[in-house]
Amino acid sequence: MPSADLSTMALRELNATLHRLPRDTNETHWIVVNPGGKHAIACGLDLPITVEIDGHVGYYCGGMNSEATIVVRGNAGVGVGENMMSGEIRIEGDASQAAGATAHGGLLVIEGNASARCGISMKGIDIVVKGSIGPMSAFMAQAGNLVVLGNAGEALGDSIYEARIFVRGSVASLGADCIEKPMTAEDSAALQTVLSKAGVDDLSACDFKLYGSARKLYHFHVDNVDAY
Amino acid sequence: MCGIAGIFLKKPALEPELGSMLAKMLAVLSDRGPDSAGFAVYGNGHDGRIKITLRLLDETDPVDRLEKEFGGLDAVRRSNHVILSVPEQHFSCLNAAIVRLGTGVEFVGSGSRMELYKEVGLPSAVADRFDLAGMSGTHAIGHTRMATESAVTTKGAHPFSTGLDQCLVHNGSLSNHNAVRRELKREGLTFATENDSEVAAGYLTWRMGEGATLKEALAHSLSDLDGFYTFVVGTESGFAVLRDPIACKPAVMAETDDFVAFGSEYRALAELPGIAQARVFEPEPAVVYAWERH
Numbered sequence: 134m135p136s137a138d139l140s141t142m143a144l145r146e147l148n149a150t151l152h153r154l155p156r157d158t159n160e161t162h163w164i165v166v167n168p169g170g171k172h173a174i175a176c177g178l179d180l181p182i183t184v185e186i187d188g189h190v191g192y193y194c195g196g197m198n199s200e201a202t203i204v205v206r207g208n209a210g211v212g213v214g215e216n217m218m219s220g221e222i223r224i225e226g227d228a229s230q231a232a233g234a235t236a237h238g239g240l241l242v243i244e245g246n247a248s249a250r251c252g253i254s255m256k257g258i259d260i261v262v263k264g265s266i267g268p269m270s271a272f273m274a275q276a277g278n279l280v281v282l283g284n285a286g287e288a289l290g291d292s293i294y295e296a297r298i299f300v301r302g303s304v305a306s307l308g309a310d311c312i313e314k315p316m317t318a319e320d321s322a323a324l325q326t327v328l329s330k331a332g333v334d335d336l337s338a339c340d341f342k343l344y345g346s347a348r349k350l351y352h353f354h355v356d357n358v359d360a361y
Numbered sequence: 362m363c364g365i366a367g368i369f370l371k372k373p374a375l376e377p378e379l380g381s382m383l384a385k386m387l388a389v390l391s392d393r394g395p396d397s398a399g400f401a402v403y404g405n406g407h408d409g410r411i412k413i414t415l416r417l418l419d420e421t422d423p424v425d426r427l428e429k430e431f432g433g434l435d436a437v438r439r440s441n442h443v444i445l446s447v448p449e450q451h452f453s454c455l456n457a458a459i460v461r462l463g464t465g466v467e468f469v470g471s472g473s474r475m476e477l478y479k480e481v482g483l484p485s486a487v488a489d490r491f492d493l494a495g496m497s498g499t500h501a502i503g504h505t506r507m508a509t510e511s512a513v514t515t516k517g518a519h520p521f522s523t524g525l526d527q528c529l530v531h532n533g534s535l536s537n538h539n540a541v542r543r544e545l546k547r548e549g550l551t552f553a554t555e556n557d558s559e560v561a562a563g564y565l566t567w568r569m570g571e572g573a574t575l576k577e578a579l580a581h582s583l584s585d586l587d588g589f590y591t592f593v594v595g596t597e598s599g600f601a602v603l604r605d606p607i608a609c610k611p612a613v614m615a616e617t618d619d620f621v622a623f624g625s626e627y628r629a630l631a632e633l634p635g636i637a638q639a640r641v642f643e644p645e646p647a648v649v650y651a652w653e654r655h
Contacts, residue, residue: 170627189627189641208641210627211611229643230608248643249608268646269607 135160139174140167148176156180170210175203181220195222198239214241217258230267233260236277242331249286252279255296261331271298272308278327282336290344294351299324299341310350316343363532363610364390364484364505365519367593367623368633369600369652373499375619375634380496386622386629387493387503388485393625394505397518398487399479401528401595404498406474410435411452411525413445413459414469414477416515421465431455440490442469442478467516468553472526474498474597479518499654502595502623504530511556521559523550524566526597531558532610532625533589541586561586565594575599576651583647593623601651608646615639621652 137147147165154160158180165186168174172191175184178201186194189207199218208226217236224232227245234250236258243251246264250272257276265283272288274296284302291308297320298311307313316324321338328336366386370376380402387398406412415423424436424443431454435446447455452471459468470477478491484505488494504519511517520528535541538557541564546552550563564586568578575596582592582603589609594601602623604612613627617639624630627641644650 169631170629172628189631191626191628208627210613226641227643229611229613249646267608 134162134164136164136166138166139169139171144171144174148173151175151178151182151184154180154182158182168207172210175201178203178220189226198222208245209243214239214258217241227264228262232262233258236260238277240327240330246283252277252296255279259327259330261327261333263333265302268305269308271296271311274298278323280324280327280331280341282333290346292350293344293346295346297323298344299338300344301336301341304342304344307344310347311344312347314343314345316341362393362507364393364625364629365503365530365532365591365593365623366390366625366629367500367502367530367595367600367602369500369621370619371621371652372619376499377497378634379498379501380492381494382622382633383501383503384485384488384493385632386624387488387505389629389631390505390625391484394507395483396508396513397479397481397506397515398484398504399477399506399518399520399530400488400493400501400503401470401475401477401520401522402493402496402498402501403472403474403526403595403597404476404496406472407446409449410446411449411471411473412476413447413452413455413471414475415443415445415459416467416469416479417441417443417465418467419465423459423462423466426462427455427458430458439478439492441480442491444476470520470522470528472522472597475522475526475528475595477520477522477528479520480515481513481518500595500600502528502530502593502600504532509534511554516554517556519558520595521554521556521562523552523559523563524569527562527566527569527595529558529562529565529592529594531561532591533605535561535586535588535590537587557588561590561592569596574651575601575653576649579603579649579651591625598654599651600653601649602644603649604644604646606647612644613641614644614650615641 163184168188170191176196179199181200183202191210193212195203196215200220203222209228214222219239221240223242228247231250232247233241243262249267251266251270253272255274261280268286271290275294281300285304287305288308290311324338437444519530522528535557538560565578591610
């Protein structure tokens with residue numbers, strides 16, 4: 134199993150090495166030790182390998198990820214999985230702000246808590262946070278599912294488009310145009326699928342409430358004409 | 362951008378290491394603020410004496426003149442900074458004498474235990490210049506600056522000290538600092554710069570002067586200071602952290618049985634002793650975190 138020690142290897146060398154791997158590589162499971170909170174670890178991967186990182190990572194870990202599986206045995210800094218396209222990122226500790234920001238696809242699982250702006254502008258990713266999320270999460274979220282097993286902070290889903298937010302615990306407050314919605318069979322099936330992909334087997338869709346867009350903000354409304 | 366760092370020791374064993382711990386943190390935070398750096402260290406003090414940190418702007422060394430006038434001064438020179446230890450009763454007239462000295466000398470800070478150093482240049486060079494790694498103490502805060510609101514000058518470098526043993530470092534920018542400065546001037550405070558962060562320091566000094574604890578003063582600042590901020594604040598016995606209500610600027614903390622440490626990024630904490638066993642967490646927005654020595 135190939136490994137990289139970031140206390141001796143330059144970060145750029147690790148990322149370049151991972152980027153150079155051919156699609157049919159046999160080096161499919163990498164171990165990275167001593168990440169030391171460095172930024173942009175395992176960014177821009179575009180093949181189905183697994184990268185296990187033993188320690189805390191800095192900003193934008195796994196950014197733009199396609200197909201790869203990235204496991205962080207520690208906490209993640211700002212913007213983990215930012216703009217991810219596919220694949221899976223699993224953070225065993227907590228994630229900082231803007232986890233999964235603008236991400237189009239794939240699965241981001243945070244075993245601990247995520248801080249402010251989790252899933253900001255998400256565009257299709259599934260995010261599962263086993264702890265709680267901070268304020269202003271799912272701000273302007275467009276598509277995908279944000280599933281929270283704990284509680285949500287202030288202004289959840291402010292200016293949300295068509296992403297779904299499932300929260301099991303309390304919501305401190307809802308942002309503009311975000312409302313609680315009845316859960317349809319389709320919503321519940323989608324939630325169940327995401328939960329099982331994330332390995333959460335002991336909960337069902339009934340344990341959650343669904344929040345989404347009231348669709349009053351992003352459609353033109355004649356009552357608002359004075360504002361233009 | 363800017364980088365900030367702070368360490369508060371809970372046990373004396375690490376006190377000789379305090380300076381070297383902070384020096385490593387500031388070197389890492391160069392990436393967030395390469396234009397100037399500064400730090401305050403709470404080290405030894407002597408009963409009945411106050412330490413004044415001065416920065417010498419030219420070759421004229423004022424210590425001999427002050428010594429002739431006051432006598433009994435203890436002076437320690439570190440590069441272009443001088444730490445004068447003066448009997449408490451001489452403190453205010455000595456301050457007046459320093460002002461009379463004119464342009465060659467700048468007052469940086471004062472306190473029973475606090476020493477404060479700041480200079481333009483790469484943070485690691487600034488730390489080396491003052492031999493930060495050789496300093497010991499109970500707590501310390503530091504800053505690496507990327508100037509946005511005022512010029513790259515030593516006066517604009519953090520920490521800002523506006524009261525005895527009080528200092529503040531700030532990442533962010535305040536939007537109502539002019540209005541708050543005017544009000545604080547009316548309350549009798551004076552400011553050395555046009556910098557927004559100095560206003561935050563002055564605000565806390567004013568609140569604590571009115572009887573608030575450090576924790577209470579910071580809680581008040583949530584309603585009176587507008588803008589983006591992560592503050593790390595030191596007093597003679599206290600250490601506190603506050604982020605604005607939308608947590609605009611980054612912050613990571615680590616706590617062990619031996620210390621509490623703050624860094625703008627985890628990278629700054631990565632080399633601290635025992636970090637692998639530390640509880641690493643992100644301070645919540647609009648929550649005051651404060652520690653006191655007993």
